[in-house]
Amino acid sequence: MRRNGLRVWALHLALLAVLASAQFWLSPYLATNLARIMVLAVFAMGYNLAFGYTGLLSLGHALLLAAGMYAAGLPALLWGWSAGPAFIAGLAGGGLVAAVLGLLALRTAGVSFMIVTLMFAQAGFLTLLYFAPVTRGNDGFAVAAASRSFLGFDLSTDTPRFLAAFAIFATGLLVSLALMRSPFGRTMIAMRENEERSRMLGYNPFTVKLAALTLSGLYAGAAGAAYALLFGYVGASFATIQYSILPMLYVLMGGAGTTLGPFLGALLMFALVEAATGLTTAHQFIIGAALVALVLFAPKGILGTVRERWAKWLP
Amino acid sequence: MAAVMAPLIETRGLTLHYGGLKAVDGVDFTLEAGEIHALIGPNGAGKTSFVSLLSGRRLPQSGRILLAGEDITRLPAQLRVRKGIAYTFQITSIFPRLSVFDNVALAVQAQGTRDLENRTRAALARVGLDGLEEQEAGTLSYGHQRLLELAMGLALKPRLLILDEPTQGLAASEIEGFKALVRSLVPETTVLLIEHNMEVVMDLASRITVLTFGRVLASGTPAAIRANPAVQEAYLGA
Ligand SMILES: Nc1ncnc2c1ncn2[C@@H]1O[C@H](COP(=O)(O)OP(=O)(O)OP(=O)(O)O)[C@@H](O)[C@H]1O
Ligand SMILES: [Mg+2]
Numbered sequence: 001m002r003r004n005g006l007r008v009w010a011l012h013l014a015l016l017a018v019l020a021s022a023q024f025w026l027s028p029y030l031a032t033n034l035a036r037i038m039v040l041a042v043f044a045m046g047y048n049l050a051f052g053y054t055g056l057l058s059l060g061h062a063l064l065l066a067a068g069m070y071a072a073g074l075p076a077l078l079w080g081w082s083a084g085p086a087f088i089a090g091l092a093g094g095g096l097v098a099a100v101l102g103l104l105a106l107r108t109a110g111v112s113f114m115i116v117t118l119m120f121a122q123a124g125f126l127t128l129l130y131f132a133p134v135t136r137g138n139d140g141f142a143v144a145a146a147s148r149s150f151l152g153f154d155l156s157t158d159t160p161r162f163l164a165a166f167a168i169f170a171t172g173l174l175v176s177l178a179l180m181r182s183p184f185g186r187t188m189i190a191m192r193e194n195e196e197r198s199r200m201l202g203y204n205p206f207t208v209k210l211a212a213l214t215l216s217g218l219y220a221g222a223a224g225a226a227y228a229l230l231f232g233y234v235g236a237s238f239a240t241i242q243y244s245i246l247p248m249l250y251v252l253m254g255g256a257g258t259t260l261g262p263f264l265g266a267l268l269m270f271a272l273v274e275a276a277t278g279l280t281t282a283h284q285f286i287i288g289a290a291l292v293a294l295v296l297f298a299p300k301g302i303l304g305t306v307r308e309r310w311a312k313w314l315p
Numbered sequence: 316m317a318a319v320m321a322p323l324i325e326t327r328g329l330t331l332h333y334g335g336l337k338a339v340d341g342v343d344f345t346l347e348a349g350e351i352h353a354l355i356g357p358n359g360a361g362k363t364s365f366v367s368l369l370s371g372r373r374l375p376q377s378g379r380i381l382l383a384g385e386d387i388t389r390l391p392a393q394l395r396v397r398k399g400i401a402y403t404f405q406i407t408s409i410f411p412r413l414s415v416f417d418n419v420a421l422a423v424q425a426q427g428t429r430d431l432e433n434r435t436r437a438a439l440a441r442v443g444l445d446g447l448e449e450q451e452a453g454t455l456s457y458g459h460q461r462l463l464e465l466a467m468g469l470a471l472k473p474r475l476l477i478l479d480e481p482t483q484g485l486a487a488s489e490i491e492g493f494k495a496l497v498r499s500l501v502p503e504t505t506v507l508l509i510e511h512n513m514e515v516v517m518d519l520a521s522r523i524t525v526l527t528f529g530r531v532l533a534s535g536t537p538a539a540i541r542a543n544p545a546v547q548e549a550y551l552g553a
């Protein structure tokens with residue numbers, strides 16, 4: 001796992017270099033889309049830590065995304081916090097809610113875990129609606145321009161927004177790579193592969209999974225906060241089941257348990273939806289067909305298949 | 316009680332039922348530190364069930380387990396591992412999709428991450444699996460998977476190593492190496508060995524306990540066990 005270090009870091013840094021330069025050769029429209037994709041990819045990378053590496057099949061990650069989004073957005077709305085503190089609050093909100101979710105839901109496993117996380121996310125969504133006077137419910141609210149500034153840069157303008165999205169994405173990617181090359185990453189994978197054996201090596205599955213889920217929540221929180229601050233909107237629709245399924249689709253398409261899979265999946269799904277929307281009104285059908293094809297021909301996702309066939313060294 | 320005087324493991328009236336079946340039925344058992352103690356008995360006698368209670372994979376319905384005088388009857392398995400009880404599975408339980416290196420590294424890093432690479436390689440070399448580090452564990456031959464299982468147990472640096480039919484699937488040549496390895500472990504590590512191969516048992520064990528129908532039939536030195544008429548009838552003669 002620690003071997004091939006040079007090759008692995010070079011690959012990741014090369015991808016980051018290409019992405020950083022993209023703002024110079026993409027149209028502003030596409031660059032903004034890429035910023036959105038990078039933010040969604042952060043969410044998917046977090047999902048990947050829980051699902052792809054640790055084997056926790058959650059259907060409740062929308063709750064964690066929304067936790068970050070509201071933990072950043074509400075202080076901005078109510079008290080006029082600026083982007084820096086609001087982002088930290090979102091990060092912490094995602095991590096904290098994930099830890100609480102884990103304490104309750106990790107008493108279960110497998111299908112029960114899916115159902116319990118789904119139910120908590122649904123409860124979170126209903127809570128947002130219930131407190132509509134504060135949260136603005138389904139309508140949501142716009143984040144004020146004053147809160148969308150960071151160190152004097154206006155995050156609602158193209159270049160600062162792109163750079164902020166890139167910085168968060170790069171941090172998330174490098175942290176997850178470092179994690180997967182660390183002993184703790186190996187322990188996470190051990191939970192996915194053989195929990196009973198891990199226990200008999202002295203690991204407490206509950207605490208390992210709780211830590212992994214909390215990490216996952218930090219990513220989701222960061223993504224939710226970034227979405228609110230960079231794109232200026234907070235709404236309860238982000239807490240719906242759709243946003244729990246989305247990162248799973250990204251991860252499955254790009255390759256569960258690969259560091260680059262979440263980004264690749266987010267990019268391709270985004271492109272697919274764009275292309276399909278241009279071609280036909282039945283774009284949901286095209287996405288469905290793509291997923292069926294994927295499950296049939298590359299059940300390990302794109303990078304999972306690449307790793308199996310050609311590049312065993314991919315982390 | 317003084318821990319120095321207490322045996323490494325002591326069980327009192329240990330009982331495990333699966334529904335109506337008494338797999339372990341009131342077992343009193345003593346394991347002295349530093350010995351190689353063999354646990355034998357016919358198929359289904361309850362050997363695996365008994366050591367599952369020691370390792371914490373299962374909890375007993377009644378009875379007590381003492382580790383050097385300390386009651387560990389209800390202690391979760393992972394904490395017993397940290398107290399020095401390691402179990403190698405009868406039905407090989409490795410991480411089949413991970414590399415051989417990662418399998419053993421998981422055991423090594425549970426003891427601390429310093430010098431992980433070298434300690435992992437050393438544990439592999441000890442069972443003769445060096446050179447296979449990069450291979451996917453699930454693609455190893457059955458015998459090599461047994462050795463990997465053993466390497467994971469050794470890497471835990473246990474006080475008590477419980478080996479559940481470790482020579483099953485090993486070639487005759489590998490069995491010689493295995494015997495030498497187990498001999499080299501004592502007295503620092505105490506070994507509880509479940510084994511059907513009587514040659515291995517008689518070669519290695521300083522004490523033998525015979526289990527039938529979840530009960531202790533006899534316990535003693537190899538010579539005493541061999542001479543015991545009840546044992547001959549129930550097991551050796553069969
Ligand atoms: N999980 C289980 N559920 C129900 N019965 C079980 C279970 N595990 C074992 N048994 C039964 O308990 C009894 C003891 O089984 P155990 O595996 O402990 O025996 P053993 O001495 O290890 O046998 P072997 O030499 O074949 O490994 C057997 O009758 C077995 O069928
Ligand atoms: Mg058995």
